[in-house]
Amino acid sequence: MRAENQLPKNIRQIGGPVGTTKVYIEDFVVTFLKALTTDKNTFVRGAILFGEKKSIDNETVIFIRGAVEGQNIELDLDETVFDDKVWREIYQKKERFFPDLEVIGWALSRMGFSVRLNDKIKKTHFENFPGDGKVLYMTDHLEGEDAFYVYRGQDLVRQSGYYIYYEKNPMMQEYLIERNQKLKEAVSYETMLEAKRDEKIVRQFRTIVQEKQKSSRTKVMMKRLSSSAAMLLVLILAGGMFYYSRLDNSSSFGDAIHGAVETMGKGVKDNVSMEEENKESGTTTKQLPTSTEKADGTEAGTTADKKKTETGTTAATASTQKSAQSMARSRTYVVKKGDSLVSISRRMYGSRKYMYKILDANKIGPKEHIYPGQKLIIPSITK
Missing domain, CATH: 3.10.350.10 (LysM domain)
Structure with missing residues (x-):
């Protein structure tokens, strides 16, 4: 039978194929492998290739008619394993989708690593895809390169080119339909899980905020109670000392007043310290009149109130401007x-x-x- 009657007629040549070994890969397989290499989820992707090897007019012709995703190749090649479990899954898919074909080789995409061979790649091929005519198809989507290697003469030999041919390929189409359906189901399931995780995070966040607000209100109330108790204690001590100084003739009224002032001064000092702490935490405590204020609090109080009002107005204006700028952005x-x-x-x-x-x-x-x-x-x- 003449070679032209056995080779596909609708073909596209890539590179300049020469020599006695020719590689033909079906268009559906090429489309699938390109989709794998452009997947941004990982930089290393792989596939198992199915096809057949023929001898036509003293030439070795390799036809690649199918491919399945090799998920075990998504790791570094040092960690890639082709054990009995992996091969069992590969042959199950082969019998289901490509029963009339054989394992003809594998494909490897490593973004940014070019399509040159190294010892790890050769070792993986020799151990798992031995025999003349077994192929390795390498791609680097980042560099826009691809190349075919064929095992010949105890080594992997790079082909100078290959052919893409077009024909009906129901086996590959069936595999792609099922794979795409599983991908859609996986995306929907992941979306549902992510929505549940979001909802859980929101609930936890709301709970934390409520607990912090409750704790903050409790701290403010305790500080206010402590301040009021300190002031009350100062007044009680001062009144008690004044009363006992009237009863005890050995103590003069001046000594009692002096002691009361010292006690009251300590209470005022503690109260001022508490107020500074409250200012740092965002709360305020009313101060006692100082010696520079008038007894009725008119002049000094008016000046302090003006300063407080001006400060509050300035802060409110700045806050309003900041909020307006934030909303604008x-x-x-x-x-x-x-x-x-x-x-x-x-x-x-x-x-x-x-x-x-x-x-x-x-x-x-x-x-x-x-x-x-x-x-x-x-x-x-x-x-």
Whole structure:
């Protein structure tokens, strides 16, 4: 039988094939391998190739008609294992989708590592794909390179070119349909899990905020009670000393007043220290009149009130301006299919921890879900 009657007619030549060994790979297989190499989830991808080897007019012709994903090759080659379990799964897929073909070789994509061989790649091939005519197809999507190697003469020899041919390939189409369906199911399942994780994180965040608010209110109340108790104790001590000084003739009234003043001074000092602590934590405590204020508190109190009012007005104005600037820098994001609060936070801020800002800005409850087409306010953050 003439060679032209056995070779595919609808072909496309890649490179300049020469020599007595020719490689033909079917278009569906090429499309599948390119989809694997452009997957951004990992830099190393692999596949097992199925086909047949023929001798036509004293030439060795290798036909590659099918391929399945080799998930065990997604690790570094030092960790890639072709044990009995892996081979059993490979042959199960072969019998299901490509029963009339044989394992003809493998494909390897390593982004950024070119298509040159090294000792690890050769060792993997020799141990798992021995025999003349077994092929290795290497690609580097980052560099835009690919190459075929054929085992011949105890070594892997690089081909100067190969052929892509076009024909109906129901076996490969069936495998691709089932694989794509499983990928869709996996994505849907992962989306559901991520939504549940988001909901759990939101609930935990709400609980933590509530506990912190409750703890803060308790601390403020305890500080106020402590301050009031200290002032009351000072007054009781001063009154007691005055009373006993009237009863005890050996103690003069001046000594009693002196002791009361010292005791009261200590109480005032403690109260002032407590007020400074309260200022640092965001709370204020009313001060006792100082010696520079008038007895009725009119002039000095008016001046202090003016300063306090001016300070408060300035702070409020600055806060309003800052809030207005922050709102001006806020953005709007339209939710897309497959989005989650975590993924949106990562996309807009570069970190998942700002998802709570998005929750608060949009008043989203812990049990609420986002949906495609929903518009979310993306608040600005000050890092």
